[in-house]
Amino acid sequence: MNRGLxxxxxxxxxxxxxxxxxxDIALKAVFFIAKLAVxxxxxxxxxxxxxxVFRRRDA
Known part of the structure; x- marks a missing residue:
């Protein structure tokens, strides 16, 4: 086996x-951003x- 190979x-x-x-890092960042959006x-x-709910109670 030669050195180049x-x-x-x-x-x-x-x-x-x-x-x-x-x-792995990129996917974690994408999932984190998606989770934040949700x-x-x-x-x-x-x-x-x-x-x-609270507006209807006061009225």
Whole structure:
């Protein structure tokens, strides 16, 4: 096995490992942002529902 082939194999393995970590971090960030968006929408719906409930009670 010549040295060039060995370095190519090691380079491919290193590239896969680095890509694995980058994709993992990117997906965690995307899921975190999506979760934040869902929480914001649910919080807005709950807030509007509570306003509506308490407004009807006062009237």
């Amino acid at each position: 060995l370095w190519t194999i090691l380079g491919v393995i290193a590239a896969i490992v680095i890509a694995w970590f980058i994709v 929480v914001a929408v649910v919080a807005l719906i709950v807030f509007l529902l509570l306003r509506w």
